[in-house]
Amino acid sequence: MTSVAPHKKAKAIKPGSRRPAKELCSECGLCDTYYIHYVKEACAFLNQQVAELEAQAHGRSRNLDRQDDWYFGVHQEMMAAKKKQPIEGAQWTGIVSTIACEMLTRGLVEGVVCVQNTPEDRFQPMPILATTPEEILAAKVNKPTLSPNLSVLEQIEQSGMKRLLVIGVGCQIQALRAVEKELGLEKLYVLGTPCVDNVTRDGLQKFLETTSKSPDTIVHYEFMQDFRVHFKHEDGSIETVPFFGLKTNQLKDVFAPSCMSCFDYVNSLADLVVGYMGAPFGWQWLVVRNDTGREMLDLVRDQIETQGVMSSGDRRQAVQQSIPAYDKGVTLPMWAAKLMGVVIERIGPKGLEYARFSIDSHYTRNYLYVKRNYPEKLEAHVPEYAKRIVGQYKLPD
Ligand code: FAD
Ligand code: SF4
Numbered sequence: 001m002t003s004v005a006p007h008k009k010a011k012a013i014k015p016g017s018r019r020p021a022k023e024l025c026s027e028c029g030l031c032d033t034y035y036i037h038y039v040k041e042a043c044a045f046l047n048q049q050v051a052e053l054e055a056q057a058h059g060r061s062r063n064l065d066r067q068d069d070w071y072f073g074v075h076q077e078m079m080a081a082k083k084k085q086p087i088e089g090a091q092w093t094g095i096v097s098t099i100a101c102e103m104l105t106r107g108l109v110e111g112v113v114c115v116q117n118t119p120e121d122r123f124q125p126m127p128i129l130a131t132t133p134e135e136i137l138a139a140k141v142n143k144p145t146l147s148p149n150l151s152v153l154e155q156i157e158q159s160g161m162k163r164l165l166v167i168g169v170g171c172q173i174q175a176l177r178a179v180e181k182e183l184g185l186e187k188l189y190v191l192g193t194p195c196v197d198n199v200t201r202d203g204l205q206k207f208l209e210t211t212s213k214s215p216d217t218i219v220h221y222e223f224m225q226d227f228r229v230h231f232k233h234e235d236g237s238i239e240t241v242p243f244f245g246l247k248t249n250q251l252k253d254v255f256a257p258s259c260m261s262c263f264d265y266v267n268s269l270a271d272l273v274v275g276y277m278g279a280p281f282g283w284q285w286l287v288v289r290n291d292t293g294r295e296m297l298d299l300v301r302d303q304i305e306t307q308g309v310m311s312s313g314d315r316r317q318a319v320q321q322s323i324p325a326y327d328k329g330v331t332l333p334m335w336a337a338k339l340m341g342v343v344i345e346r347i348g349p350k351g352l353e354y355a356r357f358s359i360d361s362h363y364t365r366n367y368l369y370v371k372r373n374y375p376e377k378l379e380a381h382v383p384e385y386a387k388r389i390v391g392q393y394k395l396p397d
Helices: 034-042 050-058 067-072 095-105 133-137 149-159 170-182 201-211 291-298 316-328 334-347 352-373 384-390
Strands: 077-083 111-118 121-130 163-168 187-192 218-223 228-233 238-242 272-275 284-288 304-307
Touching: 034 149, 034 170, 050 170, 067 352, 067 384, 077 095, 095 111, 095 133, 095 163, 095 187, 095 272, 095 291, 111 133, 111 149, 121 133, 121 149, 121 201, 149 163, 149 170, 163 170, 170 187, 187 291, 272 291, 284 291, 316 352, 352 384
Parallel strands: 111 163, 163 187, 187 272
Antiparallel strands: 077 284, 077 304, 111 121, 218 228, 228 238, 272 284
16 A cells, blocks of 8 residues: 655645734745645744754755854855846846756756746736746746745646756745655755845735836836835836835835744745845845755856955944834935935945845844734744844844
8 A cells, every 4th residue: 555645635725714824924835735734844934944954955054153154144155147148027137047947958957936927917926837948937027026936836746847946035945945855856956036025916016106106017126236226117217216215104014024024035045046135236146055056056157247246335334223213114305315325325335235234124123023023933933143133233122
């Protein structure tokens, strides 16, 4: 008699019903599959276990004597990079989509988990298990909304695939790493992006309507290293809004509770991370965490320009000042916000120091959020590296 894997006896949760992590659920997709069997151990919001999973994925966890490890996680190398020929319509220059296409066409993997949008709505996520480069390219550009990427996990076992690439953000990847051994794969590759301040589809609408002059024509947006949000519109025009002019009083509740309590901005468990915030304006930022990540990056070396990472300025004062401002929901008048944006851009943190600025601002905010809303979770949910980062600042009660 053949034995059935325990998870196959479990049943996915019905769409729309309350998830085990309740309001902290980031809709990562695990509970849409029979892998819900492992949710208590696997869910990033029920069982924070970054250090243990780092050791499993990279052979070691963060070295807490090294500040770079607190901030950027386990890594062999970091660099700035951009594609010599960018992919039109990608979020940045399309390094993520290019690596995924190369891995598939060279036969390193049989499928790629990524997320397209629904035909009706450019920002509504539709996760897929891609088996052609066309399907991967159709998943380019951020869906800036919570996305159930792991909802396609059952298809992997059913398809009999043994070699797989998963593209995803931190909370998805933590749950994935926790069930990795149950997937029956010979090799799993993980290509991550940083992620912060994500929203539900309704939350996104509120953000766009409160912040942009033409919310319905936006095709793409990003919080850039020049301290402005850049909205790209259908006609190709770019609208910029300074961070300090965001209507924080109206936007306070817009971010998902999961993202307000997340301390894995840098996707600690991916093999290779592709973002932008540690790189100069216009460049992407790459973090190679282990040999698998290096193997993935090597596939596209001839298609990218690279340069070393740099760091300048001092973020600490700006972070300290932003803590009470955010806490009280202060919004600056637009002229002051623009002025502050210009000054900060000239003298403010750049390169890795900009990334530290963003990490510090979000972790201090999130620490206060968890402390106030889930005090019983604070100790176990906040990883040691994040406690050290937050410990550098004076926080209100
Ligand atoms: P592309 O080639 O355009 O490919 C994008 C890939 O992202 C696609 O494969 C798609 O499957 C995947 N994807 C899209 N939306 C989602 C989603 N919601 N969940 C999971 N996967 C998704 N980088 C930073 O440095 N700092 C940040 O603060 C930051 N915030 C981000 C917030 C979100 C919600 C997301 C999705 C990404 C964020 N990034 C951030 C990463 C950055 O915006 C780019 O995605 C990254 O640099 C890759 O660009 P690219 O041109 O190579 O990607
Ligand atoms: Fe399930 Fe993922 Fe939500 Fe946790 S975050 S409850 S694993 S769907």
